[in-house]
Amino acid sequence: MNRYIYNASDNDLVAWNRNFTSRMGDGSGDPEEDYLSALQVVAAAKPDATLLEIGCGLGRIIQFMNHVGPIVGLEPDVVRFQASHELLHDATRVQILNCTSTHYKSHHSERRFGIVVVSMVIQHVPTATCDQILLDVHDLLAANGLAVVATTQQDEERFTYQADQTPRTAKEFDDYAVDSSSQAYGIPVRQFSKASFLAAIGRSGLSVVRWGQFSYVRPEKVAWFAKWMGSRPAAIQNVASSQYAILKRAA
Ligand SMILES: C[S@@+](CC[C@H](N)C(=O)[O-])C[C@H]1O[C@@H](n2cnc3c(N)ncnc32)[C@H](O)[C@@H]1O
Structure with a gap:
């Protein structure tokens, strides 16, 4: 298997995010505000917790939660790993590693974290990898720990590619997602419904403490988005x- 490559850039996200709103008239104006507030609540509730982020990308969530720790960030794409490693890794309090959660778990079978975050990752991986990541969250989470998982949301589950919204079957999506060395339509994007997200969580042995949704399409963009996504x-x-869930290990 080739090394994993993340076939997208974060540079376009600022412009893309202008299509969305938090619906909080008195808030920060950041469409992700409700989700970021949930991360702050979890961090405030567990100030002494160790934090694991699976798929830390360029490190924005670790920077946001940098007051808890120690912190371990995992990132399988080499270029993105190098960027977050250079920015955040200090070898003592913050460790950034170039690997997946399954690889990490196999080398640290006893390690548990008070907080585990998986932020906008599980929609970009094959469906079996998504289930494996959620199992890893379960296995790496301390008995009284809290996990936060955020992902896409649409009215119905759809399997798409970043640059082509033609609906695919789960099998077509998996075949495309499994080989990151040749993704002509950009990264795979699984658009979860609320039901399919909660079903994936249910398979992992985690239970939902709170579910929330964030980044609403701005009213003037709704017609365009509906056409774009085939709704x-x-x-x-x-x-x-987008949607998120705060999770604990099921009793
Ligand atoms: C949309 S970015 C999100 C980055 C970061 N979590 C954030 O919220 O800013 C998705 C990240 O997931 C990483 N990724 C892809 N497959 C992964 C896997 N199997 N395990 C962990 N991370 C993965 C990608 O390389 C990419 O950095």
């Missing part, structure tokens, strides 16, 4: 484009 304005106008 109807009425079906998507009150369904945010």
Whole structure:
């Protein structure tokens, strides 16, 4: 198997995010505000917790939660690993490693974390890898720990590619997602529904403490987005484009 390559850039995200709103009129204006607040609540509730982030990318969530720790960030893409390693790794309090959670777990079978975060990762991997990551969250989470998982949301589950919204079967999506060395339509993007996200969580032995949604399509963009994703304005106008869950190990 080739090394994993993340076939997208974070540079376009600022422009893309202008299509969305938090719906919090008195808030920060950041469409992700509700999700970021949930991360702050978890960090405030567990100030002495160790933090694991699976798929830390360029390190923005670790920077955001940098007051807890020690921190371990895992990133399988070499270029993104190098960027977050250079920015954050200090070999003592913050460790950034170039690997997946499954690889990490196999080398640290006893290690447990008070907080585990998986932020906007599980929609970009094959469905079996998504289930494996959620199992890894379960296995690496301390008995009284809290995990936060954030991902996409649409009115119905759809399997798509970043540059081509044509709906694919789960098998087509998996075949495309498994080989990151040749992804002509950009990264795979599984658009979860609330039900498919909660079902994936249910398979992992984790239970939901709180579910929330964030990044609503701005009213003036709803018609465009509905057409783009093959839906109807009425079906998507009150369904945010992302969702998160705060999780604990099921009893
Ligand atoms: C959309 S970025 C999110 C980055 C970061 N978590 C954030 O919220 O800013 C998705 C990240 O998941 C990483 N990734 C892809 N497959 C992964 C896997 N199997 N395990 C862990 N991370 C993975 C990608 O390399 C990429 O950095």
